[in-house]
Amino acid sequence: MIDDLISMIAPHHCCGCGKTGGLLCDDCKYNIIHEPISSCIVCNRPTNSNCLCNTCEAPFNQAWVVGERNGILQRLIGLYKFERTRSAYKDLGGLLIDILPELPSNCIVIPIPTVSSHIRERGYDHMLLIAKYIANARNLKCRQLIYRQTNTKQRQKGARQRMEQAKRAFGLKSDTDTNAPYLLIDDVYTTGATIKCASQILRKAGVKQVFVAIIARQTLD
Numbered sequence: 001m002i003d004d005l006i007s008m009i010a011p012h013h014c015c016g017c018g019k020t021g022g023l024l025c026d027d028c029k030y031n032i033i034h035e036p037i038s039s040c041i042v043c044n045r046p047t048n049s050n051c052l053c054n055t056c057e058a059p060f061n062q063a064w065v066v067g068e069r070n071g072i073l074q075r076l077i078g079l080y081k082f083e084r085t086r087s088a089y090k091d092l093g094g095l096l097i098d099i100l101p102e103l104p105s106n107c108i109v110i111p112i113p114t115v116s117s118h119i120r121e122r123g124y125d126h127m128l129l130i131a132k133y134i135a136n137a138r139n140l141k142c143r144q145l146i147y148r149q150t151n152t153k154q155r156q157k158g159a160r161q162r163m164e165q166a167k168r169a170f171g172l173k174s175d176t177d178t179n180a181p182y183l184l185i186d187d188v189y190t191t192g193a194t195i196k197c198a199s200q201i202l203r204k205a206g207v208k209q210v211f212v213a214i215i216a217r218q219t220l221d
């Protein structure tokens with residue numbers, strides 16, 4: 001509602017082509033999603049339907065990724081995470097909605113919890129907004145079942161340090177229904193430490209089906 005009002009007063013420009021209207025026009029959106037990533041996020045080998053191959057062992061069952069973190073997608077994520085462009089949750093959430101297959105009707109959407117200082121800086125919980133948006137569009141429940149026990153930041157850390165931090169980072173709420181399938185939502189997949197640890201915590205509690213949806217994949221350099 002407020003986002004709609006603001007965009008009427010000061011219309012956005014597409015971060016791909018500059019066209020006035022929204023942050024992402026239909027043409028630029030199509031360019032991103034017409035070829036979603038079809039290689040394994042663990043080993044990078046080509047896959048058929050989702051981003052986890054048959055040979056890789058992962059604590060999640062299937063994964064989907066919108067694209068590489070570059071070009072328009074990188075700009076959109078940048079606006080959303082670092083320039084307080086709150087309304088971008090609809091564009092980023094919309095990309096995930098378009099690439100995700102039909103999910104079980106009892107599937108519960110969980111956002112990866114954000115470091116609390118980042119929520120304060122932005123003025124919103126960026127992954128919660130996206131998770132709610134997806135859940136709403138797909139008629140699924142969204143719950144914040146995974147919470148942060150530590151608030152260490154992953155940015156600018158190496159692979160091993162990220163894994164050690166991620167192992168300690170999360171806790172699971174006790175009222176989690178272990179019979180339901182879950183869809184974990186995160187913005188960027190770098191080493192996979194965050195999403196693996198969040199999946200593991202669900203698996204350890206007895207959850208059988210964990211799906212993962214990521215906006216962008218980034219290679220660690």
Ligand SMILES: [Zn+2]
Nearest residue numbers: 014017025028
């Ligand atoms: Zn455009």
Ligand SMILES: [Zn+2]
Nearest residue numbers: 040043053056
């Ligand atoms: Zn693989």
